[in-house]
Amino acid sequence: MTRLRSVVRGCGSYLPRTIVTNDDLAAWVETSDDWIIQRTGIRQRHIAEPDETTSVLGIKAAQNALSNAGIDPSTIDLVICATSTPDHTFPSTATQIQAGLGIHAGAAFDLQAVCAGFVYAVATADKFLTTGAATRALVVGAETFSRLLDWEDRTTCVLFGDGAGALVLEAQPGGGDSGDRGVLTSQLRSDGRHREKLYVDGGPGSTGTTGKLRMVGKEVFRFAVGSVTDVIAQAFEASGTTADDLDWFVPHQANRRIIEASADKLGIAREKVVLTVDRHGNTSAASIPLALDAACRDGRIKRGDLVMIEAIGGGFTWGSALIRW
Known part of the structure; x- marks a missing residue:
């Protein structure tokens, strides 16, 4: 039985310029490279500069995803940004990504489910696409978690970093089984x-x-x-x-x-x-x-x-x- 599927057309990402290693952290908080690696597997993280807001990271990741997909931004009719660190209380970061990409139609909104946000956003976009409410969706996960950290708490500040990634999803017909894309x-x-x-x-x-x-x-x-x-x-x-x-x-x-x-x-x-x-x-x-x-x-x-x-x-x-x- 034919049914619509949300097919991945492209993906992209962006990481801030500044890299902070475990040894860098050890210079201002009581920790060590061995301690962090043993407990978490983390060796380094990217930290956003003041001019690298969540929407800036999201726009760059989205541009890379659209380029990878070979799709013009004007054909996107849904933008969902999963984030817990929006630029502003409102408007949504998704609308700022939408504007930054030159998209002037369709819907854009943020989704907040913390670390599960991207999975929630993919599931939400899938519902729009498979019901015919949208044809092409840009799903972005973008965070500047470094701005929520207590840099004196070694149990949390060593864990998090900043960055953004994106998928372009498109409604396409499938056969209705697990072999579908x-x-x-x-x-x-x-x-x-x-x-x-x-x-x-x-x-x-x-x-x-x-x-x-x-x-x-x-x-x-x-x-x-x-x-x-x-x-x-x-x-x-x-x-x-x-x-x-x-x-x-x-x-x-x-x-x-x-x-x-x-x-x-x-x-x-x-x-x-x-x-x-x-x-x-x-x-x-x-x-x-x-x-x-x-x-x-x-x-x-x-x-x-x-x-x-x-x-x-x-x-x-x-x-x-x-x-x-």
């Missing part, structure tokens, strides 16, 4: 009872300040490995596929130990796991599209490959999407 299924979950485990202690509606990121690392690790594999198992069930069918697993790049433990629990071979956390750190909603673009540019992800993306974010929010590239 495009988004095959998406699974989204949330549970607000876990707020105190990973949150920012400020906001315009509470403190009137931006606030700083706070995290109970052991609790996040436990939940990430123990509870979020449901959305991956359900994606396999919904699509009639298995871990053996996967070509690539592209999870949220939060912590190498979490990524490897999750893959092992799901029976996904480690050689199928795309890892960029060592170079980028945790870039929240930007981490998955950054990793996707890296794996496309180096030739790992190819047309026809079966790719699983998965993430967990503060709240907690979590989700997965299975995509035939």
Whole structure:
């Protein structure tokens, strides 16, 4: 049975100019390269300069994705930006990306699901495209998390970085089975009872300040490995596929130990796991599209490959999407 699918036409990314290594961090906070690598797998991260706002990063990633797709920006009729670090309370960062690309039609809005934001954004764009509400969507994950960090808290400031990535999705007819190109299924979950485990202690509606990121690392690790594999198992069930069918697993790049433990629990071979956390750190909603673009540019992800993306974010929010590239 013929049905519309959200097919990936192109991907792109952008990283800020400034690189901060673990040794750089050790110069102003009590930590070390060995301590960070052992616990997280992170070796360096990119940090945005004052002129590199979230929308600036998003525009550059989007331009690279559109160039990769060979698509004129004027043909995009939906822009979704997944971010927890918008330029302004309003207007949305998505509208600023839209304007920066010279797009003057269609809809643009932000989506906030923290580190799971890009998966949520892909799932949302998929609903627009497969129902005929849009024909081409630009899905961006862009973050300047460095502006939320307490640089005296060594348990959190070593983890995060800044960056942006983007996908161009287009509605195309498919045969209705798992052999189709495009988004095959998406699974989204949330549970607000876990707020105190990973949150920012400020906001315009509470403190009137931006606030700083706070995290109970052991609790996040436990939940990430123990509870979020449901959305991956359900994606396999919904699509009639298995871990053996996967070509690539592209999870949220939060912590190498979490990524490897999750893959092992799901029976996904480690050689199928795309890892960029060592170079980028945790870039929240930007981490998955950054990793996707890296794996496309180096030739790992190819047309026809079966790719699983998965993430967990503060709240907690979590989700997965299975995509035939």
